[in-house]
Amino acid sequence: MHYNKFNFFTYVDNLNQENIININQKVDIILRNYNKSFKKHDLANFVDFCKKNKRKVYLSNDIRRAKSLNFDGVYIPSFNKLALNYNLGIKNNFTILGSAHNIKDILVKNNQKIDIIFISPLFETNKNKKHLGIVKFNLINKNFKKRFIALGGINKKNESMLKLLKINGYAAIREFKTNR
Numbered sequence: 001m002h003y004n005k006f007n008f009f010t011y012v013d014n015l016n017q018e019n020i021i022n023i024n025q026k027v028d029i030i031l032r033n034y035n036k037s038f039k040k041h042d043l044a045n046f047v048d049f050c051k052k053n054k055r056k057v058y059l060s061n062d063i064r065r066a067k068s069l070n071f072d073g074v075y076i077p078s079f080n081k082l083a084l085n086y087n088l089g090i091k092n093n094f095t096i097l098g099s100a101h102n103i104k105d106i107l108v109k110n111n112q113k114i115d116i117i118f119i120s121p122l123f124e125t126n127k128n129k130k131h132l133g134i135v136k137f138n139l140i141n142k143n144f145k146k147r148f149i150a151l152g153g154i155n156k157k158n159e160s161m162l163k164l165l166k167i168n169g170y171a172a173i174r175e176f177k178t179n180r
Contacts, residue, residue: 007116007169009058009097009149015046025054030075030097030171032060043069058097066094073097076112078105084112099151106144114146118171121152134164141166 008026012019013033020029029050031043038046043059047069050057058073059066063084066074073095076084084096098114100106101121109117119140121131131153132140141148150162150170162170 006167007149009118009169009171011171011173015042017046017049020050020053020055028056028058028072030058030060032075032077034061040065040069047071058095063096073115075099076109076114081108097149103140103143106140106146110144110146116147116149116168117144118149118151120150122150122165122170123153123155123158125153134161137165 007028008024009028009030010023011030011032013031013036015031015038023029031038031046043065047057051070056072058075059069059071060075061077061080063074063076065071072093074097076096076098078099078101080098096113096115097118098109098112098116099118099120100109101119106117106119119132119137122133122137124131137150147168148166150165150167151172154162154170154172
């Protein structure tokens with residue numbers, strides 16, 4: 001598999017810098033914690049740490065804070081269906097990521113002008129037995145001219161199946177916790 005052409009993403013739910021060090025450097029970080037609000041200076045320190053370690057970092061669901069604290073972009077979860085406010089003067093290198101679980105969600109993400117869409121779940125997970133699979137994923141992908149990232153249930157056993165997909169990369173939570 002040609003990993004050089006892929007983007008890799010993982011989610012973290014805290015600002016623990018030691019956890020970031022243990023993740024492969026090719027993997028971009030999405031800070032996603034809907035139960036905790038981080039202080040501005042803590043987020044700024046986290047962004048500085050990631051930048052010094054040559055990592056792209058995205059903040060979940062807060063475009064204004066992500067922009068003001070110099071994140072590389074923002075991640076808009078599938079449950080956020082609101083129109084995004086582009087009057088915030090987004091910089092050129094600011095990427096808007098978003099997740100979708102079906103065609104309806106993808107249409108919403110299209111209207112939100114999402115740059116890269118995470119489609120999930122691709123494979124069965126402990127949390128979700130209902131999944132898209134290779135065929136449904138490719139059918140969805142075929143109908144949209146977007147950059148897509150596969151998400152959900154990806155592990156070392158099924159990773160080789162990703163070459164059957166027309167994707168720009170993939171995201172995983174546990175898969176990237178150790179260096180590749």
